[in-house]
Amino acid sequence: MIKLCKALDAVLDNASLLESETIPLDEALNRVLAENINSKDNLPPFNKSSMDGYALKSTDTGEGQSKFKIVGSIKAGDVPRTEIKKGEAIKIMTGAAVPKGADAVIQIEKVKTCKDELEVCGKVCEGKNVLMEGEEIKKGDSVFERGTFLRPSEIGMLASLGYGRVQCYRKPKIIIITTGDELVGVDDKITEGKVRNCNEYALVALSKNLNVSVKSYGIVEDQKEKILGAVKNALEEGDIVITSGGVSVGDYDFIEDVLHEIGADIKFTSVEVKPGKPVTFATFKNKLFFGLPGNPLSVINTFEIFAAPAVKKMMGRKDVINDEFPVILEDDFKSKGDRDNYIYVNIEKKDGKYYARNTGMQSSNALFTLTRSNGVIIIKKGIKSVRAGDILNGKFIFK
Numbered sequence: 001m002i003k004l005c006k007a008l009d010a011v012l013d014n015a016s017l018l019e020s021e022t023i024p025l026d027e028a029l030n031r032v033l034a035e036n037i038n039s040k041d042n043l044p045p046f047n048k049s050s051m052d053g054y055a056l057k058s059t060d061t062g063e064g065q066s067k068f069k070i071v072g073s074i075k076a077g078d079v080p081r082t083e084i085k086k087g088e089a090i091k092i093m094t095g096a097a098v099p100k101g102a103d104a105v106i107q108i109e110k111v112k113t114c115k116d117e118l119e120v121c122g123k124v125c126e127g128k129n130v131l132m133e134g135e136e137i138k139k140g141d142s143v144f145e146r147g148t149f150l151r152p153s154e155i156g157m158l159a160s161l162g163y164g165r166v167q168c169y170r171k172p173k174i175i176i177i178t179t180g181d182e183l184v185g186v187d188d189k190i191t192e193g194k195v196r197n198c199n200e201y202a203l204v205a206l207s208k209n210l211n212v213s214v215k216s217y218g219i220v221e222d223q224k225e226k227i228l229g230a231v232k233n234a235l236e237e238g239d240i241v242i243t244s245g246g247v248s249v250g251d252y253d254f255i256e257d258v259l260h261e262i263g264a265d266i267k268f269t270s271v272e273v274k275p276g277k278p279v280t281f282a283t284f285k286n287k288l289f290f291g292l293p294g295n296p297l298s299v300i301n302t303f304e305i306f307a308a309p310a311v312k313k314m315m316g317r318k319d320v321i322n323d324e325f326p327v328i329l330e331d332d333f334k335s336k337g338d339r340d341n342y343i344y345v346n347i348e349k350k351d352g353k354y355y356a357r358n359t360g361m362q363s364s365n366a367l368f369t370l371t372r373s374n375g376v377i378i379i380k381k382g383i384k385s386v387r388a389g390d391i392l393n394g395k396f397i398f399k
């Protein structure tokens with residue numbers, strides 16, 4: 001049994017950044033840029049009005065009242081043909097190009113008009129309500145560096161810069177294999193000795209949550225040859241193979257045997273973590289293999305601790321490990337002290353501090369507890385009990 005931090009190091013040491021690919025911008029959300037982006041244009045591309053109002057020469061305004069002749073109207077998208085001369089103003093809409101000769105826009109709410117006459121009270125400063133060409137970004141400016149995580153704001157920015165396709169790191173393909181002769185399908189009746197297969201759904205959902213491509217091979221019977229065949233195919237087809245169940249010491253737990261038979265490089269088969277001790281990790285060529293335990297809470301816990309950081313690293317993300325922060329306990333919790341114990345809780349912020357409340361039984365099949373939780377607190381190995389008021393490290397889940 002190895003320490004959790006050593007196990008995570010082994011996983012991350014073997015998770016390598018994938019190659020890049022050029023993809024349409026509308027598929028780039030939550031991906032990581034594999035190229036530097038420079039602006040091909042000035043932004044804004046022309047002097048642009050930021051208000052509905054009147055464009056004029058600021059030097060025509062002063063302390064008292066100034067009168068102007070209104071010489072036309074420009075809407076967004078128009079090319080202004082008139083040049084504004086002394087004493088003239090032109091009606092202008094938000095987003096329209098400010099015509100030559102004008103250097104300021106006065107808001108419509110601040111003026112009086114009568115037919116084609118405009119009356120302005122007070123001084124209008126040069127540049128007022130005008131977004132200057134290149135004010136935000138100049139042609140050739142560096143906008144994003146390789147390694148930038150693309151959120152909705154970056155996607156919008158790339159669109160305004162004319163990048164309809166961008167180079168991003170490829171997302172890993174995950175293959176899910178679910179083992180267990182006791183499993184029946186989600187639409188099946190539960191007969192004696194059977195349980196519904198929830199892990200396959202949870203694992204596909206966990207993968208989708210990370211924005212990767214995922215394929216499930218469905219349920220594979222607890223027969224060594226069948227598992228061997230499925231694992232071999234999966235290692236051909238995917239970048240990461242994740243199995244559920246079959247990693248304990250039971251007579252029908254074949255994952256470790258199969259890995260030996262294939263000649264995979266087994267890095268660990270047991271970690272000081274609860275829930276999820278029998279988690280197994282191996283590499284085969286440049287592929288990663290995670291053998292996760294079958295208990296529904298263990299499978300999610302070990303995916304989040306080991307598989308999620310590997311996936312994020314392979315996609316080029318820098319936030320590989322979710323931030324831990326101090327959490328004040330509102331309840332007492334117990335632990336055996338033999339492993340780092342992940343306790344699923346509800347974390348709430350009150351007066352700037354985080355508090356954790358018990359959400360129910362913590363046995364490794366207690367998926368219902370997890371549905372009432374938004375986070376986890378970690379009772380470190382060696383600690384057997386913690387009390388309300390104590391402070392532990394915690395984090396939010398599924399981030």
Ligand code: AMP
Pocket residue numbers: 178179180182183195196197198199200244245246247248250293294295296
């Ligand atoms: P195993 O790791 O295969 O020994 O399974 C441990 C426990 O998890 C057993 O009680 C199994 O019935 C249960 N289990 C395994 N796989 C699944 C699954 N896909 N869905 C729900 N429960 C499962």
Ligand code: MG
Pocket residue numbers: 179180181222245246252294
């Ligand atoms: Mg099993």
